[in-house]
Amino acid sequence: MNTRQRMQALRRSSVGPIDVANESGIAEVLEHPACVISSGQICEHSLVDRDLNRLLFDYERTVRSRFTRIVEVLKRISMHQHDKDFTERAQQLAHEQLGFDLPSKMFEDAWVCGLDLSALHSHCIFSVLKSCVDNARTEQAGWRQRIPLDENFLRSCGYHTVDISPCSDGRLQGMSPYVLRILPGPNVQVKAYAGALFDIEADVCDWAQREVERLSGAMVDGERLDYLKIAVYHFSSSSHNGDGCAAHGSNDRQATEAALGRLDELREAIDRSFGIGAAPDVLLIGVDTDLDALRIHLPDAYGDVNSHRYIETVKIYRETLGLSAEVARARVAEIIADVENTGGWGQGQGRMNDGMRRLVSALAEANLSQIEYVIKHHTGRYATIGHDEECIVAGDAVRSLKLRNLFYFAHLDTIEEGAPDMDVGIDIFAKLNVAHGLPVPVLVHFEYDARIPESRARAVERGRRVRDAIEARYPDLVAKGLLNCAIAVSERAGDERCDFVADEVAANH
Amino acid sequence: MNTRQRMQALRRSSVGPIDVANESGIAEVLEHPACVISSGQICEHSLVDRDLNRLLFDYERTVRSRFTRIVEVLKRISMHQHDKDFTERAQQLAHEQLGFDLPSKMFEDAWVCGLDLSALHSHCIFSVLKSCVDNARTEQAGWRQRIPLDENFLRSCGYHTVDISPCSDGRLQGMSPYVLRILPGPNVQVKAYAGALFDIEADVCDWAQREVERLSGAMVDGERLDYLKIAVYHFSSSSHNGDGCAAHGSNDRQATEAALGRLDELREAIDRSFGIGAAPDVLLIGVDTDLDALRIHLPDAYGDVNSHRYIETVKIYRETLGLSAEVARARVAEIIADVENTGGWGQGQGRMNDGMRRLVSALAEANLSQIEYVIKHHTGRYATIGHDEECIVAGDAVRSLKLRNLFYFAHLDTIEEGAPDMDVGIDIFAKLNVAHGLPVPVLVHFEYDARIPESRARAVERGRRVRDAIEARYPDLVAKGLLNCAIAVSERAGDERCDFVADEVAANH
Structure with missing residues (x-):
């Protein structure tokens, strides 16, 4: 599998001032405009809250590592797919490394057609998103108290x-x-x-x-x-x-x-x-x-x-x-x-x-x-200055998920109105994922107000409608199994929950 | 042409108490429950505003007759389509009977493929709607003053x-x-x-x-x-x-x-x-x-x-x-x-x-x-108790058009949300029009606020988006030329205008 992780690793190896091709085609080093890092100048500003920065970085690392592990784990699972004790081994790996079980039915037919790594990849992305939401209260507690x-x-x-x-x-x-x-x-x-x-x-x-x-x-x-x-x-x-x-x-x-x-x-x-x-x-x-x-x-x-x-x-x-x-x-x-x-x-x-x-x-x-x-x-300038998102979120924002390059977010009520926003997102993922054989995971997410009867049901209904409209808009991707949508809803004023609407991915694809 | 008008004439010939099949299948006459009309009882209630009723009926007749003439005129035009002075004759008929000209280009190719009566029918429906809107201020002035x-x-x-x-x-x-x-x-x-x-x-x-x-x-x-x-x-x-x-x-x-x-x-x-x-x-x-x-x-x-x-x-x-x-x-x-x-x-x-x-x-x-x-x-009970609409209006209401069975109205911002409403309308017109070879005319209409810059442009943009979504939802009708959409916008607080967005029907089909 020509995974995206390899690309990321390659890109991330270029630290420090990055090379930029100038008009004459000769690479020149672009200095950081705030502070001359390479000269040994101490970049420590008196108005900076370094404790807050450390807390924010801890959080970033925690979230990022959950996603990074997905490809590692899937590669290892893939290697073992013809072993005798494959299902147990795969579940053990997922449980230890990712903290959740994978749906057993995804393994049952693996001996016939091979493992559907594409579906597993999306499933893991959604599950990791859910873990991040579930752990947000604990994991964000530190920096939340210090944000000015x-x-x-x-x-x-x-x-x-x-x-x-x-x-x-x-x-x-x-x-x-x-x-x-x-x-x-x-x-x-x-x-x-x-x-x-x-x-x-x-x-x-x-x-x-x-x-x-x-x-x-x-x-x-x-x-x-x-x-x-x-x-x-x-x-x-x-x-x-x-x-x-x-x-x-x-x-x-x-x-x-x-x-x-x-x-x-x-x-x-x-x-x-x-x-x-x-x-x-x-x-x-x-x-x-x-x-x-x-x-x-x-x-x-x-x-x-x-x-x-x-x-x-x-x-x-x-x-x-x-x-x-x-x-x-x-x-x-x-x-x-x-x-x-x-x-x-x-x-x-x-x-x-x-x-x-x-x-x-x-x-x-x-x-x-x-x-x-x-x-x-990071490296003064981010090592990855371009796109590096893990998935698309369409609908309402998932309030407790906030991190650079974690997801592309199209706020919309309908694809009919939000099509330009979705199209840009799909284009980005054509390069990031589809070009490497990975599907585009799309989380369709809407908020509801628990105080209002039927509000949750309407949010779920909207989620299904938008999911259907996304699938109708990108039939080629769907046909190739390169678009995986999941639907989740959260209570607006309550604790973030990002409740996945049961079996939507499995039942419909 | 197996026109709808014939059906209407047939249906309208049954005046007075109507026949209804009861459970045993034997037709029985259903009396009017407010007043025994057939007994000679004088149905004149002291709280009724008969002057207002006359004004409302004058208005109903005026509007209804405009639509009724469409099929008559198109039949006559159809009969003459192989005459030498056809175009002039057709235009003269339209002008005299309907009060507007028909687009000449619709006649130019008639000698090859025959006249596109389907497109002409929708064009006439939209033009008559527009006449009704344009004349509303004058024609409604009487009853507007008396409405309690x-x-x-x-x-x-x-x-x-x-x-x-x-x-x-x-x-x-x-x-x-x-x-x-x-x-x-x-x-x-x-x-x-x-x-x-x-x-x-x-x-x-x-x-x-x-x-x-x-x-x-x-x-x-x-x-x-x-x-x-x-x-x-x-x-x-x-x-x-x-x-x-x-x-x-x-x-x-x-x-x-x-x-x-x-x-x-x-x-x-x-x-x-x-x-x-x-x-x-x-x-x-x-x-x-x-x-x-x-x-x-x-x-x-x-x-x-x-x-x-x-x-x-x-x-x-x-x-x-x-x-x-x-x-x-x-x-x-x-x-x-x-x-x-x-x-x-x-x-x-x-x-x-x-x-x-x-x-x-x-x-x-x-x-x-x-x-x-x-x-x-009318006839105590309406002669036509079922559907008899002339077209579908989708989007915002055309404020100055108010008449029983003139149009089916689906209030919507997007077809994604309003699909159930459109589907019911299309089903109705499958029986009313499509079954008789007539297309479904759909007026996509949105209001704008003239005080707000770009509001009109956004209404037009929404109109086009909804028109495209309607055509995408009913591709079989579009392929057979049995769905004709037009787009119009009106100023919300100003005089009703129902401005048709230029050449939309002609340019896109």
């Missing part, structure tokens, strides 16, 4: 809800706790769309439902709080034309303008429907997925954002490295004030509101920790 | 918005002005679903958006007003097992319980998400589509509805015929009070709130006019 931008902090900035739409790209799926250091919780919604092209009508609906809670007095301090919509585009500083946003043809400018366009449309839609001033605050953020560094676009006094008026956290890290925490923090404030006052290309008008400034300052400072995280715990 | 349950009246009952979900069945598509005598306007939304099985999540979203307007103070008198959801099921008193609700296998009990179930689910969903008491008022209504007579289920003091506690307007008409307006009205109040006090099968608890009683009384009284309308202007 928690619900209270966001409320102190004036926001009862933060609705984040990153690109569906797997490299952005660890964004909230890692890159933004925002604590995932019921007040934080992540709805990813290819190219960050979120759905205006769906957003108006989500906003309206929170607004009813706020206006009806059901929300504590609702009268002074607002809704915040964040759109997150991305680019690759070492590979602008290759590893940027696939949905925008790796054109950084287009990715920026498109996300900004949606934010403006959302504000206008709400202002014009519900009265000027009703629109939520918005924020535009760019992520350099090589470094997890941010561009934070500064809103002006009217809440308007433009593509040119932003701060860059790599520059902030570089400029403030070596300063004491107090001095560095003052310098960050100055850098923000400078950009606000010059107004970028003269388009910004005046300074943002105090709550927004508090948030932007905190995001900038918190991201210094993530830049250093990538320097210390 | 207008926005002010509904507000006096305590409702800022009335959201009606009838079955998709064409026989219910004239419901708001005719059967309920509720004035169609921006405060009245009609969202039809097969079997009245409306979408809970979509309804919560619509409710929340109106609730934001109410709570934010943007709505006049919002603090004392509520949202009202009405579900409307239907049955046929002369043909319980054949001409009831197709979505419920013509099982009246199932149709009633299913609609009631959805209302209860909606209330629970909102109460449990936004706090007890947040849920809108609900009302359950049944329509006997033979007579346009109502069953109005009376809510109790808690707003709860059950399937057994209702008043019937045929009985009210019969019991109060011959009484003076004042006495009749007092008797209606007594009948309502009786049902409230006995509580049907003892499940009702206490009397409904005053606003709801005002509304229920007005609906009951107004429906007496519609019962008499069917007696005077």
Whole structure:
């Protein structure tokens, strides 16, 4: 089996500053823009929370290793498939190495047609996802307590809800706790769309439902709080034309303008429907997925954002490295004030509101920790700057799963509307998996509200409908056994459960 | 051509009390239950607005005759298709008889393959729909002024918005002005679903958006007003097992319980998400589509509805015929009070709130006019008690089109979610049209908000997406040229326009 793991191992062997082909075709070493790692400079910034970084890295390693073991275990199982005590041996291996049993019926016919490693691979991916969800409370407990931008902090900035739409790209799926250091919780919604092209009508609906809670007095301090919509585009500083946003043809400018366009449309839609001033605050953020560094676009006094008026956290890290925490923090404030006052290309008008400034300052400072995280715990730039996802998640976000390049996430209610997002995901997996004989595992996941009767049944029904629509859209993959869908549902406000709808994979394929 | 018109003419020739096969297979005459028409009894009730009935009938005749002429004109055009001056003659006929030109290119190749009467038929249906919309303001002006349950009246009952979900069945598509005598306007939304099985999540979203307007103070008198959801099921008193609700296998009990179930689910969903008491008022209504007579289920003091506690307007008409307006009205109040006090099968608890009683009384009284309308202007029972629609409308309602059996209406955002509703419609048209060689005309129609930039473009995009999904769902019909879709959009708050998206039908087929 020409496994993906081999490729990963190869890719991961190139550590340190990576080689980039320049225009003349001669490879040059791209230095890290925040800190000259190779010169021996000590990359330890006074505003970085190194304890939090260690906790986050422990979590990353734990989750990652579960997935890494899948291919190892399947290879060993494959080798033994003609042994006499094969089934027992396979189950023992799975149990010891992966922590779960494999469905026995998958082994029963192995002596005739050979083992269906393709189905086993998807089964393992889903089971490992489930383990991660089941263990999230324990495994995330450490870092959850230290994440700086928690619900209270966001409320102190004036926001009862933060609705984040990153690109569906797997490299952005660890964004909230890692890159933004925002604590995932019921007040934080992540709805990813290819190219960050979120759905205006769906957003108006989500906003309206929170607004009813706020206006009806059901929300504590609702009268002074607002809704915040964040759109997150991305680019690759070492590979602008290759590893940027696939949905925008790796054109950084287009990715920026498109996300900004949606934010403006959302504000206008709400202002014009519900009265000027009703629109939520918005924020535009760019992520350099090589470094997890941010561009934070500064809103002006009217809440308007433009593509040119932003701060860059790599520059902030570089400029403030070596300063004491107090001095560095003052310098960050100055850098923000400078950009606000010059107004970028003269388009910004005046300074943002105090709550927004508090948030932007905190995001900038918190991201210094993530830049250093990538320097210390990875290779400055990630060894794998491109796609490396394990599966696709379609539907609602699995709230307790947050990790870079773990999955491609298409937020959708129907494939009819979400087809462009799914298509980009399937294209990515054509290269990552299908090209190596591995199927595309798609977890169709929806949330329900346990308080509402029939809500779970409707979520399951939607899951089945979306699963059917996915299979109908990619009949060639289905025919070749290269698309494996599973359906799971989670309780919205309760503990994350990611309950797999029984026997869906087995029963239907 | 084995046209549908011939069938209609045949069916329409049976006026007066209709023959119904009873269980022993022997035909018996079913008397009108409100008024013994054949005995010479004068069916003129003191609470009936006969002037309004005349205005409504003028409108019905005007609209109906436009559609009736289509087949006549196409037959005549067909006869002349090999004449020398064919194109001019055809255009002249269309212009004189239908009031619009036909696309010349449809005639150009007629000498080779014969005239594509199938495409011409759909084209004419869409053009006539458009004429009806364009003329609605003038042609509806008379009855619009006299309709009793207008926005002010509904507000006096305590409702800022009335959201009606009838079955998709064409026989219910004239419901708001005719059967309920509720004035169609921006405060009245009609969202039809097969079997009245409306979408809970979509309804919560619509409710929340109106609730934001109410709570934010943007709505006049919002603090004392509520949202009202009405579900409307239907049955046929002369043909319980054949001409009831197709979505419920013509099982009246199932149709009633299913609609009631959805209302209860909606209330629970909102109460449990936004706090007890947040849920809108609900009302359950049944329509006997033979007579346009109502069953109005009376809510109790808690707003709860059950399937057994209702008043019937045929009985009210019969019991109060011959009484003076004042006495009749007092008797209606007594009948309502009786049902409230006995509580049907003892499940009702206490009397409904005053606003709801005002509304229920007005609906009951107004429906007496519609019962008499069917007696005077039709045949007591409609001559065509079954399906007789001209086309399918999928998407948003065309607000200015309201007439019994004019179209089958599936309210939907996507075919993925709305497939059951479309399937029922296509089944109906398989018998009505396809069996006679006529295609199914489907108007895909969405509304946009002119105040919101890109809203129209998004409505057009959704229209195209839904059109494509319809064509993908019924490939056999498409292959045989038996499915013709057109796309149109209308401005939500503005004048009804039903703008056809240019050349969609012609360009894509």
